[in-house]
């Protein structure tokens with residue numbers, strides 16, 4: 001079964017991009033976060049064939065470069081090594097072929113307001129991952145390049161996304177744990193179904209917590225009820241043992257019988273069992289008189 005992360009990427013692979021500026025931006029995001037992007041070699045790798053096919057189409061439409069996806073183990077790959085191809089791609093992304101500095105963000109490629117979202121879609125497709133909705137929310141983007149990480153972070157800040165950043169032994173991570181921000185990010189990239197799934201999971205979790213709270217509350221009430229009932233029954237039984245049923249006046253004997261016969265009944269339940277039913281305060285009054293009598297009887301016992 002596909003992971004939620006993979007499903008989200010599949011959804012993103014179906015996003016139609018018609019503006020040439022955004023096609024370039026998305027391809028640029030993929031290239032910068034690909035395993036290799038240099039003047040000697042360009043290599044894009046993914047476990048998902050749809051992503052590599054999308055990259056191949058973009059390479060062709062944006063740079064006029066044709067590359068055939070190949071399988072390598074469980075992964076799919078696009079690899080460019082011919083100088084003409086590399087020149088075409090790097091030139092299109094605004095790089096001087098001789099400078100050899102590729103892992104920095106050329107903001108000129110993202111000139112229009114529409115382009116950062118397309119760029120970040122490319123970035124996420126190539127190096128992002130996302131936890132499934134039932135787990136704790138986490139979306140991250142990984143790169144091995146510190147400067148690139150900083151530059152993409154500042155791009156994100158400029159468009160109102162506020163990622164957190166952390167360093168791992170071999171990588172830099174941009175990430176969010178706040179589900180609201182993850183939903184915003186996914187919606188911006190075009191993964192509205194994935195964003196919706198996160199939202200639904202959040203509502204479900206809230207409902208479940210609400211139900212748990214209610215159950216806990218009911219359990220606490222039940223314990224309170226049985227606590228009082230246990231004390232009453234113990235006192236009644238002690239009094240009965242010492243002095244017999246006669247110690248209680250006639251009008252309290254029904255109450256004594258019912259209390260002892262229904263130890264887990266609440267006051268309301270017990271009050272309803274009388275024939276005719278009595279009120280809760282009325283029952284409360286009778287029970288406290290019974291307790292008084294029981295205590296008096298058992299205290300006078302030497």
Ligand SMILES: [Zn+2]
Pocket residue numbers: 019020021022023025112113114115118
């Ligand atoms: Zn654009």
